[in-house]
Amino acid sequence: MLDIKFIRENTELVQDSAQKKNKTIDFDRLFDLDDTRKKLQQEIDALRSQQNTASGAIAQASGTERQSMIDEVSKIKKEIQDLEEQHKPVKEEFEALIYTIPNVIDQTVPVGADEDENKVIKTWGNKPEFDFTPQDHMSIANNLDLVDIEKAAEVSGSRFAYLKGDLVMMQMALMQMTFNALTNRDVIASIIKEQGIDIPDTPFVPIIPPVMIRDEVQTAIHRVFGDQTYQFKEDGLNMVASAEHTLAPYHMNETIDADRLPLRYVGYSTAFRKEAGTYGKDMGGIFRTHQFDKIELEIFSNKETGADEQKLMVGIQEYLTQQLGIHYQLVHVCTGDMGGPDYNQFDIECWLPGQDKFRETHTSDYMTDFQTRGINSRYKDENGTHYLHTNDATAFAIGRILIAILENYQNADGSVTVPDVLQPYMGGRQVIEKV
């Protein structure tokens, strides 16, 4: 959430950002609630002050005088209770409303209504040339017996899959390759250099986070997607839709010394999404499933380096995708397509020959201190205490990158060449062939 003081001092900016993100906010109502909330709180505090003073005096008194003093304080107590009853709903409405206000945006963000207005800012590599008609990932996978959708549908329903055989080995290889790279200081240092930025070369700490998250925490980090989330209502728990959901609150209620920053994590977890409202969209194969595995990056930094940390994130995404040799475009996400908590967002879209299109495989979100205000994650430097800035980014959404590999590395005979960089992690295997 944004700071109410910031909203008051920069109302136009906040309003403008919200509008560009296609959100309408009732600022008058917000300020009204804030005024009322504060006024009631001040009255309550004043009465409490009286009550505390009076109670202190009672300790010294005795006899009938004592009893009359107690009666007096009881009256104050009743007044406080009345005010608190008025205060509670005001506070609740205020908090609900302030949580709906999206983050402000970086000046460079392209303004646009929806994803069609995202801006391609870079293209890497070339479309692979085929002397045959390239197949989509499901045809390839079926032929090589790498995915079983039918059985998954029988067992679990639509939008689930069994991954099998060498595709499983390839997932593990991707994980190995990614974790090895991101825990290597030299790799981080070279990406930082490549990006032309000046931040520490701190390697990423591998993490396997929980895949369930409590209601309150999910709300606090702005990751409530309503009917997109699998919920266990009676337990107050939710399945995460990304490792980011449980990585972002990893430092909740902590104040970290600035010299420990940045804190960089690479997490691996399964993600769960209901995909409500996407009926008929991307139905074939494993492009859009209820359950998929993902390697996710999360960085906690100070305010000054937050934007550069995002450059590092994007640099890592490019590095990893380039390692696989897959043609991609880097996209600056426009206001209408970016997330509410985002200050700046970039996507990477990989070329999928089977679909003859670029499709989103990575995203990188810079949230400034929007998330950490709710979970109270702070850092302390010589100027005082501030909320941490967070960046999260996809290292690999495994399902989608497997698709990209299958489609880009397919051969005329239906086999798939294993990208060089993965071969050492697959026992030196060079080709996935029909058995």
Next chain:
RNA sequence: GGAGGCGUGGCAGAGUGGUUGAAUGCACCGGUCUUGAAAACCGGAAUGUCGGAAACGGCAUCGGGGGUUCAAAUCCCUCCGCCUCCGCCA
């Protein structure tokens, strides 16, 4: 799943209903002493929030939430976490 114990400031650790926002020690910051350092001695220092230009003041905070009471770190309920034992289990 059953039985019991515990959760206090950066750390350790007092405190079981009334000047306790919290003793004491360590660590930390400033000063005295010293050529310098150490030691010793003196002093300072929690966080959030509201009001205030500031000085300062109010309120809240002893795992979280709720309750009893004029008054709660202290009593009660509940949730969370940690520890010990039993059971079950990958």
